[in-house]
Amino acid sequence: MSTINLDFAEELKEYSGDTALECFNCGTCAAICPLVHDNFPRRMIRYVQVGAREKILENSDELWRCLHCGLCTHTCPREADPGEIILGLKRFVVANWRRS
Template sequence: MKMDLIDPEFPKTLERFGAGSAFECFNCGSCVAVCPLVSGHFPRKMIRYAQLGATEKILRDAKDLWKCLHCGLCSRTCPRGADPGELILSLRRFTLDHWKRWPNV
């Protein structure tokens, strides 16, 4: 079975794309409860991937990032100031940068 690669420095890398708050998240799930998408533990799942540096999973599920409506409910609700809405935008920027550099990966 193929193992996904993990980059423990990824939350720091994400600062280049606009958000460095991934480590603030303690996975309470409040953002999932208020997100109108109500789908697949979004956005917490993506934030957890970012914390772990599970970039292959982020890229594999990247289409979900473009479902975000930018309503800001998650960021207003987050008790830790993790700003999940901004994290989602940062993950989009990371994904676009990755695809620009490595279009076939």
């Protein structure tokens, strides 16, 4: 069962900007991403929006398929900066590994 963490957005501020709530889930980023299929990075951004902290940690390997090419950020109609959100999640996961 998935749980949500209402404080996750606050926790994430240490690693990333707070643009995730700008995203309205249009899927442009997932359509244009040359590297990852299966709704990436849209799904990860949705997890951030709803506070699905554990889901991000469970699926964290997927984050490193992103090479920070910036095409998603460049084409995002909401300026939600998906590339930077993914980079922020990488930082969050690395810090989490090192704490554990």
